[in-house]
Each structure stands twice: as C-alpha cells, then as structure tokens.
Amino acid sequence: MxxxxxxxxxxxxxxxxxxxxxxxxxxxxxxxxxxxxxxxxxxxxxxxxxxxxxxxxxxxAGKEELMEEVVTRVYTEAADHVLAEMEGLQDAGELLRTYVIANAAHMRRHRAQIMALGEIFNNLRTAEGKPRYGVQTSEEIYQALESVFRLGQRTGRFRDFDLRVMAVTLSAAMDSMFGYWAAYPEHDLEAHARELADLFERACST
Amino acid sequence: MxxxxxxxxxxxxxxxxxxxxxxxxxxxxxxxxxxxxxxxxxxxxxxxxxxxxxxxxxxxAGKEELMEEVVTRVYTEAADHVLAEMEGLQDAGELLRTYVIANAAHMRRHRAQIMALGEIFNNLRTAEGKPRYGVQTSEEIYQALESVFRLGQRTGRFRDFDLRVMAVTLSAAMDSMFGYWAAYPEHDLEAHARELADLFERACST
DNA sequence: TCAATTTCTGACCGCATGGCCAAAATCTAG
DNA sequence: CTAGATTTTGGCCATGCGGTCAGAAATTGA
CATH class of the missing domain: 1.10.10.60 (Homeodomain-like)
Structure with missing residues (x-):
C-alpha cells in the first residue's frame, strides 16, 4: 500500500x-x-x-511545482509511517485505533511539515483558480478507511453504517484535531487522539 | 441566545x-x-x-469590512435558524440530533452563502497576515455544543467523555458534511445528516 | 426651478507578486 | 590549465491587486 x-x-x-x-x-x-x-x-x-x-x-518550473513537491514529500512520509504502524493488524477496531494514534504521533513529531501541508491543501490553486487539492484528493484516504470499516462490518465487529459518511467524518476529525493543536500548542494531542479513538470505536461498534 | x-x-x-x-x-x-x-x-x-x-x-471602508459584513449576515442568519429549531427541546439527544439536521437543512437552502462563508473563514487574513477568523472564532460554537453535552452527562443520557474533543469533532463533522456536498452536489445531504446524528448519538450515549 | 448633497464613474497610483534573463561565478572533465 | 557546462546573481518586467480622487451624474429639498 x-x-x-x-x-x-x-x-x-x-x-x-x-x-x-x-x-x-x-x-x-x-x-x-x-x-x-x-x-x-x-x-x-x-x-x-x-x-x-x-x-x-x-x-x-514554477511555484506550483515547488508546492507540489512539498506536498509529495510530506504526505508520502506521513502515509508511509501510518501505514507501517497498521501493517499486520487484523482486527478492524485495532486498525481504527492505530490509524488515529499513529497519525497523532506523526503530527506531533512533524508539526511544521503538517501545518505547511494543510496550508497548501487549503490555499493552492491552479492557474484557472480552482483548488489544486480538492475533495477528490482525499478520495484515496476515504477508500482506505472504508476498507477498514468494511472489514469490521464483515467480521461482525462493526454495525451497519454508511461507509462514506464515516470515512469523511473520521478524516475531518483528524484534521480538526491537528487544527486545534496547531492553534493551541498546549493542547494534549495524545489525549485527544485517545478520545477520538474511543469516540469512533463506539460509533462503529455493534 | x-x-x-x-x-x-x-x-x-x-x-x-x-x-x-x-x-x-x-x-x-x-x-x-x-x-x-x-x-x-x-x-x-x-x-x-x-x-x-x-x-x-x-x-x-475596505475589502475587509465588506468580507466581515458578509460573514455577519450569513452567519447570524444560519445561527438564528438553527437555534430557533433547538428552542424548547429538553433532551440532550434530541438537541444534538436537531442541531445536525437543522444545520443540514439550512445549508441546503443557502448553498452559495455557506460556501462563501467557508471561503472567507478559511482565507481572510488581517493586514498582518494572520487569519481573521481562526479557531478562536469557533469558541462560541464549541461552548454551545459543550453545554448540550454537559446537559446530557448530567441527566445520565450521555457517558463521560471529553467535552472539548466532542465539540471540536462534531463541528468538524458538520463542516466536512458541507464540504463533501459542495464538491458533490448529488450527494444526499439529508441522509448524511441522519447518519451523522446516529454516529454522534452512539458516540455520546451511555 | 435650482442649488446643495449624495452617489457614481473611470482613470490613476503604489505596491507586491511570479517569472525572466544576461552576465557573472563556480564546477567539471579532458 | 582551460574550455565547456552548470549554477547563481540581481535587476527587470508585466500583471493584478486594493485603494484614491476629481469631476460628472443623479437625487433631494425648499
């Protein structure tokens, strides 16, 4: 992956x-x-x-290429770290929890990089003025999360909910966790991550 | 209110x-x-x-005043509508569900306004380059949601979770629901809202 | 009617940006 | 050492921005 x-x-x-x-x-x-x-x-x-x-x-070649290079390097590094942590896990609940915790851990160690990533995602536009990284950029994340949810539903670990809504919501929850921590550096990121893991475990479980 | x-x-x-x-x-x-x-x-x-x-x-007086006027008009209209729907409800679960549903209903009827609101929130900067509407702008929303959660916890309807994390997450979930619908207009906003209400009801309940 | 006031126009200003380029500096290989 | 290739410099340019302004137009009130 x-x-x-x-x-x-x-x-x-x-x-x-x-x-x-x-x-x-x-x-x-x-x-x-x-x-x-x-x-x-x-x-x-x-x-x-x-x-x-x-x-x-x-x-x-131009500012856009520079920004895309920033995104590529930071994003792939983060994805590789999180996916490595999830590797081998079988239980959907554990996968979910690991996803949340590992992401938070990576954020904490790469604060500036993730802040820059978010800024570029939110602000970079193509020459025609359309967002360079729109919702469709998140499609990869959504599908990965959905596969975890689907696994949980198949094994009976998770109840029957809408995969896409849950994926979009979890993704937004992670972003907001980072955004809140970026605004309030004293905020306890790890505790927030644990709360989030509990929250979504309850929301997903049978 | x-x-x-x-x-x-x-x-x-x-x-x-x-x-x-x-x-x-x-x-x-x-x-x-x-x-x-x-x-x-x-x-x-x-x-x-x-x-x-x-x-x-x-x-x-300038572009900033114009943008602030846009925010004021759109935001107060939305807040007034949602708060009016919640008025009189006593049960924390119902308050939560109504908040989600009423917000979605308002979004659907004022798509352009809410899109503009989001754009301004995300992009407007002060002369010094700092975000004009940062996380502290959401403080009002967070506290309102927390009071609902606190009510639920006091009455035994909700379990014991971190109020701030839940508020931040719910707020982000609403934003992401709108963002997804803005990107995919065919997306069923009402169904999404119902899923969200279920999701958070489960996450909060005892 | 007509003068005072409010509103509008369209040109103009200073500024910051991303990009460009000729010339200089540096590095590399024979 | 030297010639060619690579890399860097610093100034220049066109563009689009928010904002300003003198004068024209429209409105108002007595």
Missing part, C-alpha cells in the same frame, strides 16, 4: 540538484508554517534559504 | 445606502461561491453587481 499522490519519481540530474531542491522544499515548509501560505512568496522562501530568488526558478 | 460575531448593529444613513450594501454583499457572496475567495477581487465583485469598483470603496 503506497501513496498515489505522485505516482512517478523524478530522476535528479546531479547531487547538487537534489540537495538544492530538498533545501528549497525545507525552507518552503518553514516559511509556510510560520507565516501562512498567502505570505509565503518566492522571495521570502529564497531569503529563508539564503539564496537568490532566481535559484528557485532554476530548480523548479 | 444570539450570535456574538458582530455585537453592534450599524445605522444605515439612507435607504439607498442600505440597499447598495446589501446588493454588494450579495454579489460578493455569488462571486466568492463561484470562483473562490482568492479570485474574488473588488473589480470582479463590482462587475457582477453592474457597478463601478469605486462604489464599493464608497460604501465600505
């Missing part, structure tokens, strides 16, 4: 090429997390990286 | 003044709902209203 956000990898032309791209992406993450997407201009990102603005244009 | 978003009303100087403001707000709603906040420039809103751009500057 692997993320489908960016199916094909790219081949770096040189070591410097790859290093520069990684550095620019890191600066983009830092700047977006600090000042928000709207204020994250190429000039600001370049300044943070200690390079000239033109360097970004040299290594990336 | 009344919304606290904009405590003080304004006094319109004349009939034309009020009519123009209402017309401009309506055009702002339509444009934002159609092309998104980022593309909703004053020029575009003016064009939609069939007036010159300067008229907006004449009737509003």
């Amino acid at each position: 692997r993320s489908e956000i960016e199916p094909g990898g790219r081949k770096p032309r040189s070591f410097i090429e790859e290093a520069r791209r990684a550095q620019i992406v890191a600066s983009a993450v830092a700047v977006i997390a600090e000042v928000g997407f709207a204020q994250a201009s190429l000039a600001r990102i370049a300044k943070h990286a200690g390079i000239s603005k033109g360097v970004i244009s040299y290594h990336f | 009344r919304s606290e978003i904009e405590p003080g009303g304004r006094k319109p100087r004349s009939f034309i003044e009020e009519a123009r403001r209402a017309q401009i707000v309506a055009s702002a709603v339509a444009v934002i709902a159609e092309v998104g906040f980022a593309q909703a420039s004053l020029a575009r809103i003016a064009k939609h209203a069939g007036i010159s751009k300067g008229v907006i500057s004449y009737h509003f």
Whole structure:
C-alpha cells in the first residue's frame, strides 16, 4: 500500500540538484508554517534559504511545482509511517485505533511539515483558480478507511453504517484535531487522539 | 441566545445606502461561491453587481469590512435558524440530533452563502497576515455544543467523555458534511445528516 | 426651478507578486 | 590549465491587486 499522490519519481540530474531542491522544499515548509501560505512568496522562501530568488526558478518550473513537491514529500512520509504502524493488524477496531494514534504521533513529531501541508491543501490553486487539492484528493484516504470499516462490518465487529459518511467524518476529525493543536500548542494531542479513538470505536461498534 | 460575531448593529444613513450594501454583499457572496475567495477581487465583485469598483470603496471602508459584513449576515442568519429549531427541546439527544439536521437543512437552502462563508473563514487574513477568523472564532460554537453535552452527562443520557474533543469533532463533522456536498452536489445531504446524528448519538450515549 | 448633497464613474497610483534573463561565478572533465 | 557546462546573481518586467480622487451624474429639498 503506497501513496498515489505522485505516482512517478523524478530522476535528479546531479547531487547538487537534489540537495538544492530538498533545501528549497525545507525552507518552503518553514516559511509556510510560520507565516501562512498567502505570505509565503518566492522571495521570502529564497531569503529563508539564503539564496537568490532566481535559484528557485532554476530548480523548479514554477511555484506550483515547488508546492507540489512539498506536498509529495510530506504526505508520502506521513502515509508511509501510518501505514507501517497498521501493517499486520487484523482486527478492524485495532486498525481504527492505530490509524488515529499513529497519525497523532506523526503530527506531533512533524508539526511544521503538517501545518505547511494543510496550508497548501487549503490555499493552492491552479492557474484557472480552482483548488489544486480538492475533495477528490482525499478520495484515496476515504477508500482506505472504508476498507477498514468494511472489514469490521464483515467480521461482525462493526454495525451497519454508511461507509462514506464515516470515512469523511473520521478524516475531518483528524484534521480538526491537528487544527486545534496547531492553534493551541498546549493542547494534549495524545489525549485527544485517545478520545477520538474511543469516540469512533463506539460509533462503529455493534 | 444570539450570535456574538458582530455585537453592534450599524445605522444605515439612507435607504439607498442600505440597499447598495446589501446588493454588494450579495454579489460578493455569488462571486466568492463561484470562483473562490482568492479570485474574488473588488473589480470582479463590482462587475457582477453592474457597478463601478469605486462604489464599493464608497460604501465600505475596505475589502475587509465588506468580507466581515458578509460573514455577519450569513452567519447570524444560519445561527438564528438553527437555534430557533433547538428552542424548547429538553433532551440532550434530541438537541444534538436537531442541531445536525437543522444545520443540514439550512445549508441546503443557502448553498452559495455557506460556501462563501467557508471561503472567507478559511482565507481572510488581517493586514498582518494572520487569519481573521481562526479557531478562536469557533469558541462560541464549541461552548454551545459543550453545554448540550454537559446537559446530557448530567441527566445520565450521555457517558463521560471529553467535552472539548466532542465539540471540536462534531463541528468538524458538520463542516466536512458541507464540504463533501459542495464538491458533490448529488450527494444526499439529508441522509448524511441522519447518519451523522446516529454516529454522534452512539458516540455520546451511555 | 435650482442649488446643495449624495452617489457614481473611470482613470490613476503604489505596491507586491511570479517569472525572466544576461552576465557573472563556480564546477567539471579532458 | 582551460574550455565547456552548470549554477547563481540581481535587476527587470508585466500583471493584478486594493485603494484614491476629481469631476460628472443623479437625487433631494425648499
């Protein structure tokens, strides 16, 4: 099971090429997390990286490609971590709980990255003004969650509820957990995650 | 119980003044709902209203005041409708269910307005670049929901869960229901709302 | 009717942005 | 060492934005 956000990898032309791209992406993450997407201009990102603005244009086709690279790196890393934690589990309830807890753990260790990811998801638009990452981007997540719910229903562990509604709601619950923690860093993320796991276990169970 | 978003009303100087403001707000709603906040420039809103751009500057102190007026009108209308439906109910479970259903019903009848509201909530920034409507804007909603949950716990109808987590999650669930419907207009909003009511009733109940 | 007031127009301003490019600097390979 | 390729610089450009303004138009009231 692997993320489908960016199916094909790219081949770096040189070591410097790859290093520069990684550095620019890191600066983009830092700047977006600090000042928000709207204020994250190429000039600001370049300044943070200690390079000239033109360097970004040299290594990336445009701002959109840079943002997509940020999404790809951060998203795949998070997905890989969560999926690795879920690997091997058989019980739908455990899968559900692990999904919630592992996600929270990853958020806590990669706060800036996830904040940047959310900013880009919410704000990046195509040239025509349409959201670059809309609801259809979440389709992959929805289907993965639905497969867990379906397993639970098949084994009799879960009651008979609408798969899509539950998936959309759980996904939104995770986002809101992160959003609340982002706004109130003192908030106990782990406790929130445990409450969420209980909440959805009760909502799903027979 | 009344919304606290904009405590003080304004006094319109004349009939034309009020009519123009209402017309401009309506055009702002339509444009934002159609092309998104980022593309909703004053020029575009003016064009939609069939007036010159300067008229907006004449009737509003600036773009921020216009957006805040949109939020005030749309939000208070929605809150008043939902709260009116809940008025008089005593049982926490019924209050919860009514909150979900009434919200969905209002969304369905005011799709463009709610879309514009969401766009503004997510995108409007102050001059310093900070979100104008952040998580603290939801504090009012959270506390209202918590009072319902607390009632249920006091009467023994609900189990002992974390009030804040449940409120944040329910609020996010409502937002995601609207977001999904906004992306897929064929989606059955009422059925979704019923599923949500069931979901949270199970999650809350003893 | 006609002057005072309110409202509207359309051009204009300063600003920030993303992108572009010629020239300079740096690195690499023969 | 040197010639060619790669990488970086810093200034420049067109664009679109929110906001302003003088003057025209419309409305109002006596």
